[in-house]
Amino acid sequence: MNKTEFINAVAEKSGLSKVDTKKAVEAFIQTVSTEVKKGGKVAILGFGSFSIVEKSARKGVNPKTKQPIEIPARKAVKFKAGAELAELVK
Missing domain, CATH: 1.10.1220 (Arc Repressor Mutant)
Structure with a gap:
């Protein structure tokens, strides 16, 4: 949709x-x-909540060259489904 x-x-x-x-x-x-x-959190009862999570820096591999690379730290949006929504999906 x-x-x-x-x-x-x-x-x-x-x-x-x-x-x-x-x-x-x-x-x-x-x-x-x-x-x-x-940096706030939005929680909608029965539906879910939106928040920010910190992803730490980590090592990775470039799939094309197979060379190790450094993946920088970043912020990401997280959605966690509420109990009612999670129950509907089961």
Whole structure:
């Protein structure tokens, strides 16, 4: 499901117009992105939580040349499914 299909599905289930649903979905994405970028955590009860994790530097291998390389430390976004969502997937 892409973003347009998601917006159409939410509009259909909520009874909102597609324009209003698009604004709401984009506001949700922007709010989560802003909070996570600041280092915060967004937890939606029953759905899941978005947070930042620190990935430490490590050694790797270039698959093309087989030469060892150093992979730098970085931050990554993590999503952990909530109990209700995890139960639905089982």
